[in-house]
Amino acid sequence: MKKVFERPKSMYPVSTHYCPGCGHGIVHRLIAEVIDELGILEKTVGVAPVGCSVLLYNYLNCDMYEAAHGRAPAIATGCKRVHPELVVFTYQGDGDLASIGTAEIIHAAARGEKISTFFINNAIYGMTGGQMAPTTLIGQKTTTSPFGRTSEEAGYPLRVSEILATLDGAAYVARVAVNDPKNVIRAKKAIKKAFETQMKGLGFSLVEVLSQCPTPWKMSPSEAVKWVEEKMMPYYPLGEFKSPKEEG
Amino acid sequence: MKTPFYEDIILAGFGGQGIMFIGKLLIHGSMKEGKNVTWIPSYGPAMRGGTANCTVVISDEAIGSPVISSPHSLIVMNNPSLDAFEPRLKEGGVLVMNSSLITRKVKRKNITVIGVPANEIASEIGDKRAANMVMLGAYVAHTKTVSKEKILEGLTDLLGEKKRQLFEVNKKAFEKGMEFGKV
Amino acid sequence: MGKKTLMTGNEAIAEAAVQAGCRHFFGYPITPQSEIPEYLSKRFPEVGGCFLQAESEIASIYMVFGAAGAGARVMTSSSSPGISLMQEGISYISAAELPCVIVNVMRGGPGLGGIQPSQSDYFQATKGGGHGDYHVLVLAPSTVQEAADLMMEAFDLADKYRNPVMILGDGFLGQMIEPVEFKRRSSTDRPARDWTITGAKGRAQNVVKSLYLKPDVLEQHNLQLHRKYQKMIKNERRVETYLTEDAQVVIVAFGMAARIAKTAIKILREKDIKAGLVRPISLFPFPYQTLEKVAEKVDKLLVVEMNLGQMIEDVKLGVCGKAAVHFYGRVGGMVPSYDEIVAEVEKIVKKKR
Structure with missing residues (x-):
């Protein structure tokens, strides 16, 4: 019998701790x-x-570090400078990358650090229980913006991909989503391109993934995927913001 | 038993007068004679134009404090440095001062004063920047802290290949200065 | 090298790192230690090392985390305010048990403070500094030669204990010039490091981490760290005693303050006051036992620090009430002079216990 679907070798045969409908598991698998x-x-x-x-x-079985909040790009830099032959990636959420870790991500990109970053943007702090993120949308209710985020009080959500794409050191920057099968396939292509950009030594690469976070959003998984499309995508448009020139 | 050799000195002037350099040269030469040495600078921003000073200790024995409250000797290149350090010089100490720039009289009576018109001499031999070496020459000739030969060896080292062409004028300035320091 | 050269303390520390096989430096400029990154940015290209000026001290210490986790001999250097910024990372590095060397060329604080020499980070350096129950091994040189020697040894100690080692100096030690000789190292072999991040080729995954969500597991981790610190306490206490045998009064000081005290002791002995010195070289582990012994024979001690009384707490723990412990300190970048120390000792000697 022909096997058409199997667990990737790079994953442990375990189930994850993520909520039903969460995007993390999909991105891990990709x-x-x-x-x-x-x-x-x-x-x-x-x-x-x-x-x-x-x-x-606990899910991927390659060698791994666990970083302090926001510092993953600095740790990845330290590792990559010791072992330039390795393929080094960071996996960061919106609080981690776009709030506490803005200095580290901007400078890793500016240096053209040959690492890849997978940035999960779900517009909320999931683990700590649904507080406002730097990417929380205007009007979005969270436990620390109970009446909806206002620009007067909390300013505007950060468009990380657009910011980083302005930096010369960033070779590949794309925003994708994992809210439907078509987008999942595109997301995988972007992830592959990010790794390839690094392996060719072209510079820094980042893939921002719009991801659903049903529990703190107080939605069902199916409402959540719809919310990604209807609310997030207009503010965070999908696409490649920077791509290395095709060879040949 | 011979008393072990010990000397400490504060060198002070405007930033850019080469005061740090002659301090380093002094420890270079002294180290070549097998002495223990320390050099400690005033440090921080605004060195150029501001006052700069360094403290040098030269000793047969291991050196304790590299920071000196009242030095045995003083080389001062300008008025503010004289104001700052004259009161601290040890009784009976040696003050070598740049009489080209120092306009006021020395207040202390219980010290030896050697005035050296260092800027004029340096200009005469063709390089105004060598006033520091004139001062060092006067100090070394008076105190015999270190031999002329070791100072010149040190000078070769410190100038290196890049500034080799400055050796002769610095040597000349040092020798001119020595004439003022002879007891 | 095997030959004496004149170098600043900062340069000697940097060269010693190179000679000890350190090939990775991550740091951020700050007075009075910027000569360390400056020296290495020039020197590393000659030996194939990696020098990287980071965007902040926070990034620096995590680059150190990444490089140490990847198995490199790695260091950073900074001065007091920068070291404060690094404290989070030092806690993580200690938790993940990564070997590295951190140099603190102290300046006056708190806050931005000043740029002149100080010893006011003693508490921060020796009592953990960041959050959690941990220690870094702290060595305090008092001469440029000793700074070079301890710097070389620091890398070996970091490897031996899989723990950060801090070289704690002050602005004067960093800026001053003295002759230094780089001693030939008998061996540059490092212990096996099978836990490092190198890519999981032909072996199971390695993870460098500090998260232990289950309390009983974290407790075991804490206890294991504690056992390691106990080993350091047993094996790595370093102290210099100077003229304590016949002393009627003993000064306790480290680093620059200890050197100044030595000159004071010379002057005091010329005045027939028998003074001696205990100079802790390792500040963690602290040589409590030496002080306990000294206090059995001497009933008056004077602690001299370039702060307002930090090491004195450890001295008192060592002395354990057996002798009177006095204090003299200058702060803000002011350095105690030997004359001041002499006057202080004379005052104490006259005092009844």
């Missing part, structure tokens, strides 16, 4: 599939963030 397809499991190093995905090393 990264694992790409690692398998590129045949780089033995030379891939991941850096897990602080946030829901802190236990990433």
